[in-house]
Amino acid sequence: MKSAFAESRPFLLLSLLFGISYYFVRDSNIPGLYLIAWKGAGVAFLAIYAWVRLHRLDGKVVGGIMALGALGDMVLEYDLTMGAVAFMAGNLLAILFYSRFRRHKLGFSQKLFAILLVPISVLIAWSLPSDRSAALGVAFYCLSISGMAAMAWTSRFSRYQVGAGAVLFLISDLLIFARMGPLSTSVVPHIFIWPLYYFGQFMIATGIVRTLRHEMAADSADPVHG
Structure with a gap:
């Protein structure tokens, strides 16, 4: 447990460091390329975290989803369309990933x-x-992010x-679209x-990695499975 924590801690700490600090430096006079790299680093380190912590195909897929998000973060600064394409690719990959981990029983309200x-x-x-x-x-792009959520x-x-995190991601995108219209002069999106x-x-x-690692540990401890 201690070695596992030490293995993951640097990447999560680096992700938090870059992800949180970017919020405070994004309007500074830092040269553009450095600031763009700073922006992408927060989610890029989440990709590395998934690759390191899950030594199986699932880790590569989750890492790929995060890597596409980091790429989208950076490309958006140059080209909105190409940035959206990167995010859509990540969303579609996430949809395929989640389809492999369906919840068998859902309450009526959750369903x-x-x-x-x-549609909403x-x-x-x-x-x-x-x-x-x-x-x-905008609606076509939102189909991918809302489907992912x-x-x-x-x-x-x-x-x-994981579910709440995906909804937060969706809300952030809706605020981007709102900045194109009713909230164009508001500080709320910013x-x-x-x-x-x-x-x-x-x-x-972190939610996906922890769940899958817990399941891996349970399987390895089960005498039937090994």
Whole structure:
């Protein structure tokens, strides 16, 4: 246990260091390339954390999801479309990943939440841009992020960590779309987008890794399995 903690701690601490500090330096005079790398480092270290802590294909997949998120963070600073493509690729990979870990029994309210989350989120996203020519593209992107959140919510990972983290990620994106319309002059998006996004990703990565490692430990301790 002690060696496992020592193995993961540097990457989680580095992720928190870069993820939290970026919030305070993002409006500074740090040269652009350094600031972009700083922005991507928070989630990039979550990718490394997943690769190191899960010595199996699942770790590579979770690491890939986080790596695509980090890539999207950085590319967005140059090209919004390509950044969105990177995030969509990560969302689609996450949907495929969560489909392998379905929760067999769902309460009615939880099932209803997941069912309604996608169409309501897409409708909200579509309605937000003042430039209506952008509305369809925004709605199409939101289909991937809301689908990811719904799949995370109905997976067998902790709903209060992985599911909630995915919903925070979704809310951060809806605030980005709101900045294109009704909240264009508000400070609310500037205050909340990054912390909702980063801590959402942090909750997702750590929640998945801890659940799968716990299951691996239980399987290795089971005499039937080895």
